[in-house]
Amino acid sequence: MSGEVAQARPPTWLTDLAGRVPTIPGERFSRFLPPPEGGRRQSAVLVLFGPGVHDPTDPEATTVVITERAHTMRAHAGQPAFPGGGVEPGDQDAAGTALREAHEEVGLDPASVDVLAELPTLHIPVSSYDVTPVLAWWRRAEPQALWAKDPREVARVLQPEVATLTDPQQRFWVRHPSGFLGPAWEVDGLLVWGFTAGVLDRVLDLAGLGVPWPDAPTRDLAL
Numbered sequence: 246m247s248g249e250v251a252q253a254r255p256p257t258w259l260t261d262l263a264g265r266v267p268t269i270p271g272e273r274f275s276r277f278l279p280p281p282e283g284g285r286r287q288s289a290v291l292v293l294f295g296p297g298v299h300d301p302t303d304p305e306a307t308t309v310v311i312t313e314r315a316h317t318m319r320a321h322a323g324q325p326a327f328p329g330g331g332v333e334p335g336d337q338d339a340a341g342t343a344l345r346e347a348h349e350e351v352g353l354d355p356a357s358v359d360v361l362a363e364l365p366t367l368h369i370p371v372s373s374y375d376v377t378p379v380l381a382w383w384r385r386a387e388p389q390a391l392w393a394k395d396p397r398e399v400a401r402v403l404q405p406e407v408a409t410l411t412d413p414q415q416r417f418w419v420r421h422p423s424g425f426l427g428p429a430w431e432v433d434g435l436l437v438w439g440f441t442a443g444v445l446d447r448v449l450d451l452a453g454l455g456v457p458w459p460d461a462p463t464r465d466l467a468l
Contacts, residue, residue, distance in 0.1 A: 255359070255382035256304045259294055262452040263361035263380055271365035274447045279368045284375035289339035290329030291347045292448060293358070295383035298404055308404040309445065310383070310391065312351060313435050315400050320372070323400065325437040327378070327444070328353065339363050339377035351402050352394040357385045364448075369440060378444050405432045411449055413458035419466045426463070438466070 271278050297306025316323045328347035336342040340360045347353040364378040393399040409415055410430060419429040419438045428446040429438040437445070449455055 255294065255361070256307055258452045258454060259307075259361065259380075259382060262448070265451075266362040266364060266380070269365070269451060271367075273451065274365050275367045275443060277368045277370060279366055279375045284368055285373040287332040287375050287377075288330055289332065289342040289346070289377045289379055290327035290444075291343035291353075291358075291381055292327055292364070292378045292444060293347070293353070293381050293383050294407070295385065295404070297406065305408060307407045309407060309410070310351070311403045311405065311432065311435075311437060311441065312393075313400040313403065315396060315398050318398065324439065325432075325435055325441040327441060329376075329379075331374075339366075340379045340381075343377075343379040343381075350393075350395050350399050351391045353383070353391060354385070357390075358383055364444075367440075367444075376440070378448075380448070403432050403435060405430070407449065407454065410445065411454050411456050413456050413461065416458040416461045418461055418463040420463055421466050422468065429464070 293310040295308050295310065297303050298308060300306050310328065312326050312328055314321055314324050314326050328350050329343050330346040332342045333345070336345060340363065344353070344355040344358060348355055359382045360379060361382060362380045364380055366375050366377045368375055391402045393401055415430055417429055418426055419436070420426050427438060428442050429436060430442065431437070
């Protein structure tokens with residue numbers, strides 16, 4: 246199967262969420278919002294959903310793209326991330342930044358992506374970065390269309406199914422030595438936690454896909 250897929254439209258829950266984004270207060274996404282003076286650098290990440298890897302025509306098999314950062318990086322080595330990075334002078338907006346970075350990092354063809362909405366800009370205190378998550382839909386079927394194009398930044402690309410991420414049996418909490426407690430998943434041997442897991446958790450919950458997981462265990466984060 247080549248480029249475009251039969252089920253090219255995003256699932257209804259995704260388009261409905263995108264339409265409601267302007268009415269959702271930033272506090273619903275995170276308690277870490279940019280300070281009045283802004284962070285020391287602006288950046289954007291691509292929260293990219295796409296058709297199922299094994300059955301692109303099944304809307305229940307929708308996936309999301311997550312990367313494992315290169316283990317040689319000086320900061321956040323080996324940790325989960327969305328494709329993205331810092332704003333550069335030629336970028337027109339947050340979507341432009343996210344798409345450019347995704348092309349550089351994982352070989353994503355920007356022409357195969359429908360940008361749906363820019364989520365509220367969030368602040369990462371530890372790095373003082375202001376990050377704008379860009380919600381998007383990817384119309385490509387082939388999993389091999391994405392790869393670790395820049396091995397200096399990306400170790401591998403993962404595409405977990407949304408159905409797995411909303412399964413209460415797959416959910417747990419991680420506790421950072423600082424006391425931070427946040428949602429997490431284990432995806433193909435990668436611990437998905439921190440900023441990436443927090444954004445995913447909020448997006449899925451606000452899209453109406455969240456399922457209660459009161460009995461989820463807590464794991465201490467080993468750094």
